[in-house]
Amino acid sequence: MNSEKLILDGTRVAKSMNETLVERINQLSVRGILPCLATILVGDDPSSETYVRMKSSACKRLGIDSRRIHLNKATTTEELIAVIQQLNEDPQIHGILLQHPVPQHIDERAAFEAIQIEKDVDGVTMLGFAQNAFGVSSFPSCTPAAILAILDYYQIPIESKHAVIVGRSPILGKPVSLMLLNRNATVTICHSKTNNLPLIIGLADIVVAAVGKPAFIQGAWIKESAVVLDAGYNAGNIGDVDFDACHKKASAITPVPAGIGPVTIAMLLKHTVLAAEKSKITT
Amino acid sequence: MNSEKLILDGTRVAKSMNETLVERINQLSVRGILPCLATILVGDDPSSETYVRMKSSACKRLGIDSRRIHLNKATTTEELIAVIQQLNEDPQIHGILLQHPVPQHIDERAAFEAIQIEKDVDGVTMLGFAQNAFGVSSFPSCTPAAILAILDYYQIPIESKHAVIVGRSPILGKPVSLMLLNRNATVTICHSKTNNLPLIIGLADIVVAAVGKPAFIQGAWIKESAVVLDAGYNAGNIGDVDFDACHKKASAITPVPAGIGPVTIAMLLKHTVLAAEKSKITT
Structure with a gap:
């Protein structure tokens, strides 16, 4: 190994990852597919708001659509799951990100589990966890x-x-x-x-x-x-x-x-594009 | 810790576990439920045959029913999965054990995944793995x-x-x-x-x-x-x-x-009884 101290520059890694996505997004566009990430934020935690905003902006910069869903902090587990199920059924949505943490009264695990495996681009479901553990995951965390x-x-x-x-x-x-x-x-x-x-x-x-x-x-x-x-x-x-x-x-x-x-965000975009590639043409 | 060398006697642990099961099996019997483990053996590997026989005998000794299914070694993945699906749907069966390893030409993972989580008493499915990893499993391996x-x-x-x-x-x-x-x-x-x-x-x-x-x-x-x-x-x-x-x-x-x-076998029996307890009354 190089004797020089190496700073592992995440910005550089993310840039390289994003560059390979541009062409893939173009090819999807030819097929009439616009990759779209739905982000769900429950409550008004300022750092969570910042994270979600960063993820949406990163999507936009790359030409990935994003749909931001902001639920008030009194949302129940059932209401949150109903929102997730709508997104599961929506063919325009390729990935679903539920921003962690949700308010205490919500059963976060139940909400995560409601995300359809094909749209679990953040790798939060149990099945996604196991696929990753077994080395067969499309979307590791x-x-x-x-x-x-x-x-x-x-x-x-x-x-x-x-x-x-x-x-x-x-x-x-x-x-x-x-x-x-x-x-x-x-x-x-x-x-x-x-x-x-x-x-x-x-x-x-x-x-x-x-x-x-x-x-x-x-x-x-x-x-x-x-x-x-x-x-x-x-x-x-x-x-x-x-x-x-x-x-x-x-x-x-x-x-x-x-x-x-920054590499975590690039990974989320990469997974969203992959989810779109795996989806059926919807136009 | 005791300075004496301790031999961890599995027979003794298994005996103690089995004793606590007897009363639970009696209570199930009052409800009209006879716990039943289905074992599936594919091919004729002698040690696998021995393992399956040991498991069936252990069931019998404790008053647990067992159904042994022996498929010939030319069985395809699809045929094996069809057998598993029949067992999934059979209300008399509470647990399903597919003896590992299956012949090379079979997709063992696909077969394991076909086992319904409620009957996965051997803890071989991916979802079972994840539940165990998250500490919420009914049937760890x-x-x-x-x-x-x-x-x-x-x-x-x-x-x-x-x-x-x-x-x-x-x-x-x-x-x-x-x-x-x-x-x-x-x-x-x-x-x-x-x-x-x-x-x-x-x-x-x-x-x-x-x-x-x-x-x-x-x-x-x-x-x-x-x-x-x-x-x-x-x-x-x-x-x-x-x-x-x-x-x-x-x-x-x-x-x-x-x-x-012996404790592994006792655990399988315990899981089968638990699966029966969680099942609906079928008589």
């Missing part, structure tokens, strides 16, 4: 897929490397662990109940931070020349990794912002 | 569930322990990893592409061997006082663990035979 895309873009080897994942959520820690495992990494999954976390992180060739605690991963913990992927995004644009300290030791590291974030 | 049952029976703590799983199959390595993770273990998954396997196994408080290589796990590899669970079952009644050498160092270890095997 976007952030885990983004992490793999960054490693691949920068030709960082995965096979036989020891990857340590900090975090075990159903849309990040668990799926990225299984994806790295399917790519022949040895995988360790850590979490809040892990003893001796620094010692375990010190074994890692690849560290994935997905804990949601600002600057949690310390430079002293990581092995010299480790590859560090920071999937955290905390208030004030701070990741889960102490960037400066880890940057000194790592061979490669994602920044926050402009690391995994 | 039987061998992984057996491993947890043994740990629980012998009150071996899981939380914050480091569990190293050797093997990553969809019905053993992957699900047991996720189950131990959901019980707050730190989990490392190793496989044929893992570098430095002895070093990683040496970190483990709990070792799960699921590789299918006779006496593969060496005594020199394990940590003093580790707990060793041997899910292997190779020709000549040999597990995946070098028992004598590991027994000397381990604080607790499952033997082969009479370790995880």
Whole structure:
């Protein structure tokens, strides 16, 4: 590996991914298909609003249609599921994104499960999770897929490397662990109940931070020349990794912002285009 | 932990599980329900025949009905799926077990997926896998569930322990990893592409061997006082663990035979009874 410190620039990866989509979107257009992502936001959490706006804008820039559905925070689980079912049946809609988190009183899992697998471009359903775990998924969860895309873009080897994942959520820690495992990494999954976390992180060739605690991963913990992927995004644009300290030791590291974030959005667009390609012509 | 070497006697665990089932089977009988497991064997592999026979006999001993379906080895995927669909629709059948492996020309995954989730007592469907990964499964895969049952029976703590799983199959390595993770273990998954396997196994408080290589796990590899669970079952009644050498160092270890095997069968019976309890009365 290059002795130079490598900043894994997500903006560059996303740009490259988006470029390959333009031609595919053109070909769809010839067939009379305009890919369309429906985003559903429930309530008025400001960061969720920002995320949804970013996703819609990214669609627009690329020539993907988007339909933003904003439900008030008193929406019930049943009402939310009814909206999702309408989108499932709507042939103009190719992908459905339900922005996480929904208000506490809503059964988020039930809502996710209501999304038809063919439109689950964000990889949130249980069946989507299992397909991903078995290596047969069309739409793996976007952030885990983004992490793999960054490693691949920068030709960082995965096979036989020891990857340590900090975090075990159903849309990040668990799926990225299984994806790295399917790519022949040895995988360790850590979490809040892990003893001796620094010692375990010190074994890692690849560290994935997905804990949601600002600057949690310390430079002293990581092995010299480790590859560090920071999937955290905390208030004030701070990741889960102490960037400066880890940057000194790592061979490669994602920044926050402009690391995994933009690639996650590019992945969502890619999945939406793929869903449109798989759909029947509707005109 | 007791300084005495503990043999984790699966026969004893299975007996205890079966005892609690007897009363539940009686209560079902009062409601006019006889739990019934359908087993499907395709081809004439002698060890598969033995496994199926053992499962049927275990059913019989406990007062669970079983229907053995033996298909010849030329059966096509479509024919196998048609048989499964008939069993799905048959209200007398509560659980369906398709004996793994099926002949090479059959799409085993497609056949597994044909099993209705309510009758997937062996935990082989993708949806069953995901439910298990999310901690909401009725019927986790039987061998992984057996491993947890043994740990629980012998009150071996899981939380914050480091569990190293050797093997990553969809019905053993992957699900047991996720189950131990959901019980707050730190989990490392190793496989044929893992570098430095002895070093990683040496970190483990709990070792799960699921590789299918006779006496593969060496005594020199394990940590003093580790707990060793041997899910292997190779020709000549040999597990995946070098028992004598590991027994000397381990604080607790499952033997082969009479370790995880009998508990796996007890788990299958337990799931069949549970499936019957969840079914509608059919008389």
